[in-house]
Amino acid sequence: MKPSVKLIKGLHITASDKRAILDVIAHLKNNTGSDINGMYGRKGSRKQYGVVPDPKNAGRYGVVIRERYRTDYGAPRERTSTVFVEVRGIEQLAPRPGHPESQAPSIETPDMFADAE
Structure with a gap:
């Protein structure tokens, strides 16, 4: 089966983003000493990716995408x-030993319309 990445929640991700996410997962799997909270990116790319496995759902990951760019005036900016x-x-990718699950992003969001208790 060919590896695939499916967006569950969040903004649009490009095909290049999907390939980079697969590369980061492969890197973390092969290099057990790597920092799971680290940001990784391709050489020459303005984007960096941080991938954390969801401890509750196998095959699901929280991904932080950081893009650095410059404004029209040349001021550096960052979009996360x-x-x-x-x-x-x-x-x-299994959660790393000693990695607190509380740092893993959760796909569950609180209901804004629920009655306040």
């Missing part, structure tokens, strides 16, 4: 977005 994806066709 969080997306949740489901990955199929590759061996799943």
Whole structure:
């Protein structure tokens, strides 16, 4: 089965983003000493990716995408977005020992319209 990345929640991600997410997962799987909270990116790319496995759902990951750019005036800026994806066709990345699950992003969001208690 060919590896695939499916967006579950968040803004649009490009095909290049999907390939980069698969590369980061493969890197973290092969390099057990790597920092799971680190940001990784391709050489020459303005985007960096941080991938954290969801401890409750196998195959789901929280991904932080950081993009650095310059405004029309040349001032440096940074845009950070969080997306949740489901990955199929590759061996799943297990949570690292000693990694607190509370730092993993959660796909569950509170209901804004629920009655306040």
